[in-house]
Amino acid sequence: MSAPPGEFAAVLAGLDLPGLAATGPRADDAAVTAVLATARAGGRLGLADLAVLLSPAATGRIEELAHAARETTLRRFGRAVRLFAPLYVSNACLSSCTYCGFSKGLPVVRRTLSVDETEAEARLLAERGFRHLLLVSGEHRVEVSADYLVAVVERLAPLFPAISIETQTWSDDTYTRLVAAGLVGAVHYQETYDRARYSEVHVAGWKRDFDRRLSSFERAGAAGVRRLGLGVLLGLAVDWRADVLALAAHATFLSRRFWRTEVTAALPRIRPNAAGFPPVVVVGDAEFVQAHAALRLYEPDLDLSLSTREPVAMRDGLARIAVTTMSAGSSTEPGGYGTPGTAQEQFSISDERPPDAVAAMLVAAGYDPVWKDAFPLVAT
Numbered sequence: 001m002s003a004p005p006g007e008f009a010a011v012l013a014g015l016d017l018p019g020l021a022a023t024g025p026r027a028d029d030a031a032v033t034a035v036l037a038t039a040r041a042g043g044r045l046g047l048a049d050l051a052v053l054l055s056p057a058a059t060g061r062i063e064e065l066a067h068a069a070r071e072t073t074l075r076r077f078g079r080a081v082r083l084f085a086p087l088y089v090s091n092a093c094l095s096s097c098t099y100c101g102f103s104k105g106l107p108v109v110r111r112t113l114s115v116d117e118t119e120a121e122a123r124l125l126a127e128r129g130f131r132h133l134l135l136v137s138g139e140h141r142v143e144v145s146a147d148y149l150v151a152v153v154e155r156l157a158p159l160f161p162a163i164s165i166e167t168q169t170w171s172d173d174t175y176t177r178l179v180a181a182g183l184v185g186a187v188h189y190q191e192t193y194d195r196a197r198y199s200e201v202h203v204a205g206w207k208r209d210f211d212r213r214l215s216s217f218e219r220a221g222a223a224g225v226r227r228l229g230l231g232v233l234l235g236l237a238v239d240w241r242a243d244v245l246a247l248a249a250h251a252t253f254l255s256r257r258f259w260r261t262e263v264t265a266a267l268p269r270i271r272p273n274a275a276g277f278p279p280v281v282v283v284g285d286a287e288f289v290q291a292h293a294a295l296r297l298y299e300p301d302l303d304l305s306l307s308t309r310e311p312v313a314m315r316d317g318l319a320r321i322a323v324t325t326m327s328a329g330s331s332t333e334p335g336g337y338g339t340p341g342t343a344q345e346q347f348s349i350s351d352e353r354p355p356d357a358v359a360a361m362l363v364a365a366g367y368d369p370v371w372k373d374a375f376p377l378v379a380t
């Protein structure tokens with residue numbers, strides 16, 4: 001089931017990511033000052049500038065970086081922060097990814113919700129105020145088939161104006177069917193853009209095919225999916241800066257290739273789960289904030305999403321700097337909203353506040369929680 005690589009595969013092959021990432025350690029204070037001045041003046045930054053903003057020299061200027069990012073976020077997005085909820089429909093998976101709690105072969109309790117059970121979970125989330133759902137599943141061609149997912153989207157579309165998926169890569173035809181059923185967004189984390197490292201951690205199953213995974217975004221965009229979600233898993237590859245640079249290049253490529261489509265990105269850090277996978281590098285809090293602020297300055301219109309993996313203080317802080325979409329009150333197990341404890345979670349969450357508490361935090365900070373998921377969010 002191999003797929004032709006998308007156009008971005010050639011762009012990625014042409015990028016000198018190690019060279020760009022190596023620019024960072026050589027960057028000095030003067031270089032950081034120059035890039036910040038360009039960003040503040042509204043100038044367009046290149047990948048070399050982003051490498052400077054990701055550098056250790058810029059980590060020492062994190063407050064300036066955060067301030068500049070906050071100004072850019074306010075200018076481009078106003079005070080709106082979108083809230084969404086993940087709805088795990090299945091933790092069955094035929095792929096083996098060494099970092100994931102759903103990996104095939106792990107002795108975890110598996111569950112796939114029926115369409116009726118999915119609707120029951122969704123109605124609980126609707127009662128909590130959500131109008132944007134992210135349907136999440138492992139990769140299982142039988143339990144989570146194209147027909148099943150289309151049926152779920154069709155059932156939930158009257159309840160939710162914005163439905164996204166975070167699932168396997170689908171055929172062009174299936175993306176078209178999903179859009180017709182009411183799908184708005186597709187999230188396909190590449191996890192790492194380092195082919196060698198990708199191959200080490202994706203040991204079996206469909207997800208092992210790097211190019212097939214990379215083609216997901218273009219397949220979905222060509223089928224009319226209006227929001228494309230990118231992500232790298234921080235802690236998976238040693239050179240996290242190279243991964244952020246590649247993600248930035250991918251975001252720019254997609255926003256030009258599908259100019260009517262919103263591009264959204266996330267930088268999750270590895271959390272404890274049943275796989276017991278140790279991160280190969282720990283991205284500290286200052287560097288985590290730096291990565292978000294740098295991406296905001298590099299690509300001002302990029303929607304940055306943050307999950308409940310992160311602790312309360314980090315989430316509350318980043319909502320004031322660069323993040324424009326947040327999950328809230330999340331469960332990462334199938335059936336976890338109505339019947340918790342009946343299946344294995346994908347990873348443990350840190351921010352356990354209910355959604356209304358997250359919304360109250362945003363209001364207290366002067367922001368507008370957006371439940372209905374206005375599209376697009378970017379001010380034009």
Ligand code: SF4
Nearest residue numbers: 093095097100103138
């Ligand atoms: S990352 Fe996705 S494909 Fe890989 S084991 Fe987890 S659920 Fe399955």
